[in-house]
Amino acid sequence: MTKTALSSLITLLLGLSLSAQEAFDPWGPLEAGPYSIGFRVDFLIDAEGSLDAADWGWEAGDGRPLRLFVWYPAATAEGENASAGMSVGEYIGGDEESATVWEVPEQFAEYDRVLRDWDADVLRRQFSPSTEALLRKAREMGFRARLEASIAEGSFPLVIHSLGRRNYQQENLLLWEYLASHGYVVVVLPQVGANTTDDRFPRFNVPAMRLQAADMAFAMDRMLDSPEFKLGRVGAVGHSLGGMAEAFLAAERKEVCALVGLDASFSTNDGVQVFDAVDWDAAAVVVPILNVYAGGKGILDNSQLDAWAGKKLHLAIGNGRPPDMALHVDFQMWPLFLLATGHEDARVRGARPKEFAAGVLWTAVHATRLFLDAVLKVRDGAWEELRNVDGLARGLEGDVLSLREVGGK
Secondary structure, eight states: OOHHHHHHHHHHHHHHHHHHHHTOOTTTTOOOOSSEEEEEEEEEEETTOOOBBGGGTBOGGGOEEEEEEEEEEEOOOTTOOTTOOOBHHHHHTSOTTSOOSSOOOGGGHHHHHHHHHHHHHHHHTTSSSOOHHHHHHHHHOBOOOEETOOBOSSEEEEEEEEOOTTOOTTTTHHHHHHHHHTTOEEEEOOOOOSBSSSOSSOOSSHHHHHHHHHHHHHHHHHHHHOTTOEEEEEEEEEETHHHHHHHHHHHHOTTEEEEEEESOGGGBHHHHHHHHHSOOOGGGOOSOEEEEEETTOTTBOOHHHHHSSSOEEEEEEOOSSTTSOOOGGGGSSHHHHHHHHTOOOGGGTTTOOHHHHHHHHHHHHHHHHHHHIIIIIOOTTHHHHHHTOOOSSTTOOGGGEEEEEESOO
């Protein structure tokens, strides 16, 4: 082969490689619903709440600020490309040197800057080691929502998502966009502690969980009162510690009709110990619950959850043994970053292929939508579809994917 021919071949292969990376679709095998997707950022103040954060430009007597991320069914724009939406970098809020993608009221400027810095830092920690090249690829990953798109006509269920402990507000962009495309309004709020001295971002303790539940309740009330949306029944989703917060919310607020745990702490030894030690009304949690979790893990304990009233569906993904081991981080965006960049992360080497990890996320996202369709929309056939849900990647079958149903009607 001549040098010219060899050079042409290398150029062609590099071009194909770049095209493959550019064409990566984080939605994978998931099918979009009938709606376009809108995204907006709302800044609210809970006058009854408090945030002691003078270094954030916020005093304790100013109330408690909340930055709400909202996904919703949008009216289709003329000539719209459904796959050309916001990038991860835009969801982070823009480049560090540039202005924010969304408009920020002056009184929230420092608060928003701190949250954007935190989100950007968590994004960096998605890789080990983290490099600028990997971060650039991660920021370029494209999603489908359009900023400030017009709201579609109709009435839609409301879903409040509770983040995992100390996570970023982009924890599961795929889930939130997917639900919006299928006719849900989704609200996600940050995890911020009571002050910036010793409780800047929450710890795994009851005060932090109750504070998160209070923020969720305030956001829920404001959304239900909003004249811009016609909202129906309410569901809550929580990842990790977020599952504890949504349980406290459901015990206190009867508007919540369904719970979804994504490898939630309420089915772990630590979570059960917290519930056993705290004074709360567990009997008040009477709603149906979908508990999607990493199967085969040693810290699993569903004893408290199974004692709650109402129907429980336990969907175990993975069997705890390489290469079929689902990990805690597979229930959020992390596998998509590895798959999009081709990065081999030393922290999980040998546990499972990247494709399997992404399949865990895709399967959990799909199952979540089917469950919410069954409970919040009462859609015919949704329960049966959920009971027969398939794994959305090679290897997710047999003992690697199992569903167990407990109690309820």
